[in-house]
Amino acid sequence: MTDNLDTGIASTGALGWVRTWGVSPQAPDNSVTGIEPLADATLRQIVRVSGGGDRVRIRLSNEYGTAPVTIGAARVALTGSDDQVQDGTSHTVTFSGRPTATIPAGAPILSDPIDLPVPALSHLTISIHLPGSVEAATCHGTFHALGWIIPGDATAAAALPTSAAPLPAQALISAVEVLPDRRSNAIAVLGDSRVDGIGSTPGADRRWTDVLAERLAERDGTTRYVINQGIGGNRLLNDGIGTAGLARLDRDVLATPGLGHVVVAVGNDLVFSFAPGTEETAGFLAMFGGEPVTVEDIIAAHLQVAARARANGVKIHAATVAPYGGSEMYTAEGDEAREQINTWIRTSGVFDGVLDFDAVWRDPADPSRIRGDLHMGDDLHGNDAGYDALAHSIDLSIFD
Known part of the structure; x- marks a missing residue:
């Protein structure tokens, strides 16, 4: 039993487990693409890790x-x-030494370590059989991986059965962690839909955090792992789509094994607070409670993220808020607030690094708008080229 609970610290000194992939768990409510009730079904999902290791463990969430x-x-x-499934690599996942487990409502569960060497940027196939009924599966609404629902126990199937149906959202899996053989740490990104990758090609690993992981994998020295904790529609100060950023900061970010850096990239507080009260926006904005917030409120929220990150001994970085002129949410007042917040992020000296995404995306002819070749067509979210540009604008030395 001791080997099953091994943290890796005793055998590797300062080295320990590091998170290599993750998503923020969400409630399966009407604000996300949820999962229909399940019974005697297998969930098969494919995720791409950001960095590699000699052993792996899986975190599931209920x-x-x-x-x-x-x-x-x-x-x-x-x-x-x-x-x-790649020949010769399939391993049984156990929990506290047993091949079955029951996850209490409201809890996560962590698997035992598995002796499976995982290369950086490789894909893992994770299959979970649910023999009973699951009425409400904890999920992540924006699905950038690949996944299927298969009748019965198909966990041992090497090829995808013909009975497989597409999975509409990430389900139950919340993190993958590895045990590296070299000095490593994780970069966790707290964000909204532009972090979650709305507008990027599904299943192609083209979010800016994915491209950042590719850039970091090419460097020598300390290995950096990139964890995307974005939720489309998320805010720092109020719930809405997903728990508010300040409320989920400890669980999703600061509790990350091997954490070395935090990036905060959330712009929806100002976008929704200053949004026009039109018929087109009314239905969407109805999902978001709480009072409108001010520039001062948003700055205070960023200061809280910075203080809590530093209290955990990690570095804190912030992204400026990119333009959104031309979108249904745009107002001149909101854009003025965006500029004030961006000026503060750039000049306050609060952050160890600044990711100036506003400078990357803004149209020189109209700085309130995203360049036409960098957004998905909604003047709000990037396309593959837009997210690639964000990733390549980042000075990697801020993570040293």
């Missing part, structure tokens, strides 16, 4: 579930061609 969830079987493997 944190927004209303009843216990029973895991009948689970397996993890490297992903081969055509989304098949």
Whole structure:
């Protein structure tokens, strides 16, 4: 039993477990693309890790579930061609030494370590059999991985069965952690839809955090892992789509194993507070409670993120808020507030590094708007080229 609970610290000195992939758990409510009730089904999902390691463990979440969830079987493997399991890499996932587990409502569960060497930027296939009924599966609404629902226990299937149906959202899996063989730490990004990658090609790993991981993987020295904790529609100060950033900061970011850096990149507080009260925006804005916030409120929220990050001994970086002129949410007052916040982020000296995404995306002919070749067509979210530009604008030395 001791080996199953091994942290890796005793055998590797200062080295320990590091998170290599993650998503922020969300409630399966009407604000996200949820999962229909499940019974005797296998969830198969493919995720790409940011950095590698010699051992791996999986974190599952029932944190927004209303009843216990029973895991009948689970397996993890490297992903081969055509989304098949790579030969010779499939391993049983155990929990406290057992191949089955029950996750209490409101809780996560961490698997035992698995002796599976995982290369940086490789894909993992994770299969979970749910023998009982699951009425409300904790999920993540923006699905940038690949996933399927398969009837029965298909955890040992190497190829995807013909009975597989597409999974509409990330389900139950909240993190993958590895045990590296060299000095490593994680960069956790707290963000909104522009972090979550709305507008990037689904399943292609083209969010700016994905491209940042690729750039960091090419460097020598300390290995950096990039963890995307963005939620589309998320805010720092109020709930809405997902728990407010300040409320989920400890769970999603500061509790990250191996954490060395935090990036805060949230702009929705000002966008929604200054949004026009039109018929077009009314239905969307109805999902977001709380009073409108001011520039001073948003600055205070950023100061809180910085203080809590530093209290955990990690560096803190902030992204400026990119333009959104031309979108349904735009107002001149909101744009003025955006400029004030960006000036403060750039000049306050609060942050160890600044990711000036506003400077990257703004149109020289109209700085209130995103360049036409960098957004998905809604004047708000990036496309693959836009997110690639953000990633390549980052000075990697801020993470040294």
